[in-house]
Amino acid sequence: EAQVTQNPRYLITVTGKKLTVTCSQNMNHEYMSWYRQDPGLGLRQIYYSMNVEVTDKGDVPEGYKVSRKEKRNFPLILESPSPNQTSLYFCASSLSGDEQFFGPGTRLTVL
Amino acid sequence: GENVEQHPSTLSVQEGDSAVIKCTYSDSASNYFPWYKQELGKGPQLIIDIRSNVGEKKDQRIAVTLNKTAKHFSLHITETQPEDSAVYFCAARRNWGKLQFGAGTQVVVTP
Numbered sequence: 001e002a003q004v005t006q007n008p009r010y011l012i013t014v015t016g017k018k019l020t021v022t023c024s025q026n027m028n029h030e031y032m033s034w035y036r037q038d039p040g041l042g043l044r045q046i047y048y049s050m051n052v053e054v055t056d057k058g059d060v061p062e063g064y065k066v067s068r069k070e071k072r073n074f075p076l077i078l079e080s081p082s083p084n085q086t087s088l089y090f091c092a093s094s095l096s097g098d099e100q101f102f103g104p105g106t107r108l109t110v111l
Numbered sequence: 112g113e114n115v116e117q118h119p120s121t122l123s124v125q126e127g128d129s130a131v132i133k134c135t136y137s138d139s140a141s142n143y144f145p146w147y148k149q150e151l152g153k154g155p156q157l158i159i160d161i162r163s164n165v166g167e168k169k170d171q172r173i174a175v176t177l178n179k180t181a182k183h184f185s186l187h188i189t190e191t192q193p194e195d196s197a198v199y200f201c202a203a204r205r206n207w208g209k210l211q212f213g214a215g216t217q218v219v220v221t222p
Contacts, residue, residue, distance in 0.1 A: 004154075031208065042117070042200055043155070043212040050208055058209065059112070090154050097207040098143065102154030 002027045004103035006091050012109045013081060021076045021106050023091030029101070031094040032074040033058070034066065036087040037105075043090065049074055050097075081110045113138040115203050117213025124191050124220055132216045134201035135183040141203040144177060144184045149198045149215075158199075159186070191220045 004025045013019055025032065033048040035058075045058030049068040063085055065077040074093075078085060086109050092100040114137040124130045136144075142163040147155035161168045161175045161184065168175050172191075177184040188195055201213040 033208070033210070040214055042214040045210060048208045056208065059211070092154075098160065099145070099157045100210070102156070105154055
């Protein structure tokens, strides 16, 4: 089944404890992206990648890192999480940059 | 950068009636305008999109119109059904990779 998977789906952590949210797609898509969703703010793009080893900042990249070492994987790294990074995170992939296929989301709480 | 405003934030309609959601964008160079539907607990899913060289597009009960001069685009859902209840997001894109979303509209279809 063609899909985007994210892990973990839920995570509660404490300020400053490094964490990684994994994202994987099995559709051989070139393009991958990370978004955060907050009430009243919609989806805001954190980082995107147009191919392996090619990444660029979205609208809210501060406090996040990404890497694209393989085509199928695009992990999101929070080196020192803070409470304002409590949010619902979505990974997405796209073949052409048009239709994006979203993962199921990761709900992160930073205490 | 691009800024997308979406109205209304909530919309309650009677089953069988029509629903209209409107979005405006700021960057006149934006050329791709997708609409996503997000059901509770899931990631957004593309329902329809339109490019800047087209004024209207229809797919069964949903349609999107684009007015480039006024920089606004709208989603129209006719003959609404309970399964249309969801959050709808508009988005605009200028450059390949950078997608700007609106804040979302919660649509509730009452029987």
